[in-house]
Amino acid sequence: MAEDPRDWEEATRAVRGGMARTPYGEISEALFLTQSFAYDSAGAADRRFSGDDPGFIYQRFGNPTTQIFEERLALIEGADVCRATASGMSAVHMALMGLLKAGDHLVAGRALFGSCRWIVSEWLPRFGVEATYVDATDLEAWKNAVRPNTKAFLVESPANPLLEITAIGAVAEIAHAAGARLVVDNVFATPIFQKPLALGADVVVYSATKHIDGQGRVLGGAILGAEQLMTESYKDLLRHTGPALSPFNAWVLLKGLETLDLRVRQQSLNAARVADAVGAHAKARKVIYCGRPDHPQAGIIANQMTGGGNVLAFDLGSQAAAWRFLDALQIVDISNNLGDAKSMATHPATTTHRSVPEAERLQIGLTDGWVRMSVGLEGAGDLVRDVSRALDAA
Ligand SMILES: *Cc1c(COP(=O)(O)O)cnc(C)c1O
Numbered sequence: 001m002a003e004d005p006r007d008w009e010e011a012t013r014a015v016r017g018g019m020a021r022t023p024y025g026e027i028s029e030a031l032f033l034t035q036s037f038a039y040d041s042a043g044a045a046d047r048r049f050s051g052d053d054p055g056f057i058y059q060r061f062g063n064p065t066t067q068i069f070e071e072r073l074a075l076i077e078g079a080d081v082c083r084a085t086a087s088g089m090s091a092v093h094m095a096l097m098g099l100l101k102a103g104d105h106l107v108a109g110r111a112l113f114g115s116c117r118w119i120v121s122e123w124l125p126r127f128g129v130e131a132t133y134v135d136a137t138d139l140e141a142w143k144n145a146v147r148p149n150t151k152a153f154l155v156e157s158p159a160n161p162l163l164e165i166t167a168i169g170a171v172a173e174i175a176h177a178a179g180a181r182l183v184v185d186n187v188f189a190t191p192i193f194q195k196p197l198a199l200g201a202d203v204v205v206y207s208a209t210k211h212i213d214g215q216g217r218v219l220g221g222a223i224l225g226a227e228q229l230m231t232e233s234y235k236d237l238l239r240h241t242g243p244a245l246s247p248f249n250a251w252v253l254l255k256g257l258e259t260l261d262l263r264v265r266q267q268s269l270n271a272a273r274v275a276d277a278v279g280a281h282a283k284a285r286k287v288i289y290c291g292r293p294d295h296p297q298a299g300i301i302a303n304q305m306t307g308g309g310n311v312l313a314f315d316l317g318s319q320a321a322a323w324r325f326l327d328a329l330q331i332v333d334i335s336n337n338l339g340d341a342k343s344m345a346t347h348p349a350t351t352t353h354r355s356v357p358e359a360e361r362l363q364i365g366l367t368d369g370w371v372r373m374s375v376g377l378e379g380a381g382d383l384v385r386d387v388s389r390a391l392d393a394a
Contacts, residue, residue, distance in 0.1 A: 005075055010192070015258045018071025020064060031251040032064045059247065061239050066250040070222070072257050073212075077191045078198060079224035081231075083238055084250060088187065088207020089115050090243035091221030095183050095205045096120075096152060098233035102128030104151040107180070109136025109166060111159035111364045114355055116185065120154065136166040137297065139174065146178040156185040161348040161372040162313050162365055163188070163288050165297040168304055172200030181229070187211075190339075192264045193307035202229060210339030211310070213256045214263050218249040263341065263377060267310035270343075270383060271375035275312045277384045281391045283321065285369070287314040310375045311338055319368035321394040322347045326371065328393035331378060331386040338374035343383055345373040 005017050022030050037056045039045035047053040056062050066084050074082035085091040096119065100106060108120050110133035120131045134141035136155050153175040157166040168184060175182040183203040184196035190211045196204045206212065208220035223234060238244070245253075268291065275289035290301050291308020301308075316322045326334045326345055335344035336351050346352060349368045353361060361367075375383065 008075075010076060011261050013075040014072065014261050017075035017257075018068040018254075020068055029065065029068050029251065029254060032247055034063070034247075035059045060242050060244045063244075063247045063250070065247040065254070066245055069245070069250040069254040069257070072254055073191070073206075073208075073222055074224060076257065076260075077204060077224050078195055079204065080227040082222050082224045083230065083234055084208075084245035084253075085221035085223065085238070085243045086245050086249075087219040087243075088205070088209055088221040089119075091205040091207070091223050092116050092154075092183075092185060093119055093123075094234065094237060094241070094243055095203050095223050096124065096154065098237050099152045099181050099183070099203075100124065100127075100129045101151075103149060104129050105147045105149045106131040107142060107145040107150060107153050108133055109155040109157070109159060109164075110134060110360070111136060111162065111164050112154070112156055113160050113185065113187075114352055116154070116156070117356065136171075137164055139167065139170050142171055142174045146174070146180070150178050150180045152180055153182045154185070155182070156188070157194075158188040158290055158309065158311070159364075160188065161311075161352065161370065163290055163295070163311065164364070165290070165295075165300050165304075167300050168194075168196050168199040168201055172202075175202075176200075187339075188309055188311055189305055190260065190264050190309065192261050193268070193309055194305045197225065199304055202226070208253050208256075210337070211264055211267075212253050212260060212339075214260065214339055214341055215256065216337065216340045216342065218246075218252045220245050220249050220253045264310060264339075265307065266377055267339075267375055268307045270377070270380045271310045271312055272308060273380040274373065274375050274383050274387055275308075277388055278312065278314045278391065281388060283316055283325075283391045283394045285315045285317050287312060289313075311372065312375070313370055313372045315367065315369045316371060316391075316394050317369040319347070319349065322369055322371050325390045325394035328390035329386055330389070331382055332373070332390075338372075340374065341377040343374065343376035343378055345371055348372050 070082040132145040181202040184201040204224045206222045279287040289312040332343040
């Protein structure tokens with residue numbers, strides 16, 4: 001009997017999922033840098049456009065290399081369908097646009113990536129979609145925010161930058177009782193450590209720019225979900241509005257998927273070592289890491305995540321101390337990306353979250369002393385030494 005890739009272990013899916021070889025039998029997936037495709041006859045073109053023949057038509061609708069990436073990520077996630085997008089932001093934007101129309105209402109966790117916040121606060125209102133922000137850790141708040149016209153919930157868990165956790169299954173139940181869909185931005189957890197669809201979410205979005213590339217090269221994104229929803233809500237939208245992923249970027253990202261499991265597990269081990277070193281240092285008032293038992297929501301993490309991930313955050317008490325820490329680092333870069341093989345640290349209040357009004361920043365607990373660190377693949381001993389020395393200097 002032929003192997004069904006859905007029965008494979010996750011590592012096998014990540015290496016071989018979606019593989020479609022050309023007659024040359026290449027081992028490394030082929031990169032099809034082609035915008036369009038030729039048909040054998042006018043009748044063949046007709047069948048292609050009618051959908052009777054499922055082949056490719058145009059890069060904006062689909063491409064063989066992009067399709068391997070989509071199938072591979074869908075297999076890892078356990079989703080029926082994955083649609084790749086040009087960036088994480090195009091994935092979030094399209095994920096919401098496909099579910100909402102004028103007059104609808106959205107409920108969103110208030111600790112959101114800055115650009116996601118802009119879409120919810122500035123962009124969707126132009127199309128008559130109102131939003132309510134809630135403390136995503138508070139189930140009553142989600143319930144109380146529901147209105148008769150609520151059509152979607154959006155949440156990031158763990159959230160940026162202080163790693164707040166939302167009980168995805170419980171929030172999915174609240175959404176479904178209200179007739180709304182739950183969209184989860186799963187970037188921080190990665191598909192290796194959290195499977196929101198299995199927990200009850202309807203749509204998962206990724207910035208593939210982060211761990212899926214993992215080597216700082218290209219932008220990319222993805223929207224995943226069940227077949228019917230992906231067809232009804234996204235097929236035409238993606239085809240006609242054009243946020244397609246470049247096949248070159250798809251190729252880079254699909255090679256990234258082959259090592260994703262290995263990388264994020266090692267990064268997670270390194271992050272745990274760094275978090276313990278930070279937690280033991282007198283200069284750190286507080287450290288938050290999803291793999292530590294003192295995470296405020298460790299109980300929920302145990303129910304829905306299978307690893308701590310590679311991001312931690314710690315409070316050094318003041319902006320001056322946080323900056324002294326960053327400026328004293330010798331190995332770890334000062335940078336705002338995350339999920340990379342190279343470790344990097346940032347001061348969210350003056351970088352990633354500087355556009356968030358101070359009152360809102362304080363609401364999510366993001367005072368000026370916080371540093372966010374994305375732990376990479378360097379030797380853990382070197383990272384602990386670099387971070388400890390920089391903490392001494394803070
Ligand atoms: C980076 C990021 C995005 C946006 O992704 P891009 O690929 O930069 O467009 C969205 N959500 C989260 C949680 C992110 O970290």
